[in-house]
Amino acid sequence: MPEILNYPFSQFTFNTIKTKLTRGVEARKVLSRKFQCVLTEDQRKAVVKNGKDSLDICRVVNGMWQTSGGWGKIDRDSATNAMLRYADAGLTTFDMADIYGPAEDLYGIFINRVRRERPPEFLENIKGLTKWVPPPVKMTSSYVRQCIDVSRKRMDVASLDMLQFHWWDYSNPGYLDALKHLTDLKEEGKIKTVALTNFDTERLQIILENEIPVVSNQVQHSIVDMRPQQKMAELCQLTGVKLITYGTVMGGLLSEKFLDTNLAIPFAGPPLNTPSLQKYKRVVDAWGGWSLFQVLLQTLKTVASKHGVSIPTVAVKYVLDQPAVAGSMIGVRLGLSEHIKESNAVFSLVLDEEDVSNIQEVSRRGKDLLRIIGDCGDEYRRA
Template sequence: MASATLSRHPVASSVAVLSGTKLVQPSFKSRVQVNERRLATSVRAEVMTAERKPELPPDRAIVSSGDDQLEIVRVINGMWQTSGGWGKIEPGPAVDAMFRHVDAGFTTFDMADHYGPAEDLYGIFINRVRRERGDELESQVRGLTKWVPPPVKMTRAFVESNIDRSRKRMDVKSLDMLQFHWWDYSDKGYLDALKHLTDLKLEGKIKTLALTNFDTKRLQVILENQIPIVSNQVQHSLVDMRPQNYMADLCNVTGVKLITYGTVMGGLLSEKFLDVNVSIPFAGPPLDTPSLNKYKRMVDAWGGWKLFQELLREVKYVSNKHGVSMSAVAVRYVLDQPAVAGSMIGVRLGLKDHIRDSQEIFKLQLDQDDYARIASVTKRGKNLQDVIGDCGDEYRRA
């Protein structure tokens, strides 16, 4: 695509320097051996200038592309636990729990068309907000959803019908953010779908358009096709630093932000799993949720349970030093990484919440010694980019 064409579009112009060339991919070693002093002193400054406007409080970020922008809370309520496997969710208590999160300042919710009743619960919740709290609170609440289509032809009618379904379930005229997923990159239908979604955005049915689990190469292709992407939702944690290998470089050039999940690894990055051996039956907490089993496999691929225990001990030292939970340290570390606008924490609505731990995150500032302690262990783990592939590749392996 010619640079002259790219320069006419705000998204495409920023990626023009990459068009027709291979994205420079620095060695993993150079990524792991991070300058802790730079992290401690400049990362928060980068977040201030890139992820949010200076007048925003530290718990807020803005994701944008051209004239499209959306303000979010940097700790996002992840609603995937409504999809089953984490306990039965009752609508009444679940919606009451959503109000507790909002009243504590956590007004951004993330869901998907396939997270069981998540979109329906949001619709019940936002309807109650309108009736009981009024316009002021409604204007602060954000509902981010995802569309994960089957591998069929992406016609305008098919795309629009699915977006209309989410709008109806969520009881909104316009989706705050639509995050798009695609299973098979060999099928270029994802570009057709995204062009239809862009048209629907221009028609007012979507406010901002985003991706979930796309790799660096395809993100670049999408941007070169002038699709106004504001963010890419990817797995990112102390163990899984893949987004910082190559993805963050492209994001820093183009302005696309990262929204992360798996940041506390389903709860593995917490006091609950410190100094326990999960390989011995009944010796420690059970791996009794889909997330715990998923992220235990990530630990095995990264370096094993013994090395993970060393990481937990260093995180525990840092958490004791600052008087916060281990999970707060894990999330703060990822929020401080380049290009990261927000991180999700799963909410087991009506069953369990982590509101207090989440509030600690915004009071926490990690220093040079904290980064050095954590890096002393993480640099000994494997590069999951080599083991699994780029962001989202774990969902596309045969």
């Protein structure tokens, strides 16, 4: 996906959304629908609801973008063995996409192993969230059905737990046709819940006014990139739609590995040798640069040491504590590296007021990425 970090801020204001939401028949229909995010007592799972649609997910989600190439060669058997280890450790939700190389195929192999090697009650806890990222062509019922059937076949499931829909070009209103066809497939039982990925606040509002029952929106969100807590969060508060976040540890930049490094000096720091590290380094540059990012890492390290955890654990917990967030992604390099212990540490970590205040103080010193990049997902759409 192309990365654009320098363009004018959208003139669309949230007041327009709020006015629409609080007036008129369509608004009343949107606000009367039952959207909920119910947390389990141990904070490990969230049950995301929209009317009769319901899905429980682990709040720390295993992100599978890293299987698509650029992070190292993925061995099929090693990858599925790793997926079983994550699931056995209680990290039971996996996120993928039709465009993430072999991700859906790996999930299909994994889920069949779960069916053979684990009890039925274990299988019930496994959730596979996938994305559909089509070109902005005419969205006919047959085309949508054909594409979804491909994912169902690759993942070897009768019904997709969650289908998260992405759309490249808002000048083409075909996204509404696609979502209506996806809703039909949900009613047929081929999809359990319909959701979005990288939709902005304005289009989310339009989708809800068209009575399309989406349960969540997956967006980029980290301590550096707090855009979802601006326009998007207020709409989520009004409607109950929840956020699933990615980029929460910024491809690994938010870690001890990059603490006390100077990337301005050649070979002085760890290489930015993956697509995610390169992507989020551009976000750091737009936010405030490497020197300010070092201040943030030092602050996070102080908090992490206080609680006996790692910097990534603090970074994920901080985002999970935002009211609109149901789950946060941590990318998994299946068979190459593992961070099960760090991921599970998120659930027992409690950030106190001093921790939050110190993190916010540094975060707010950076530039407003809403003005630099635009609303959620705009980095993929505007030149």
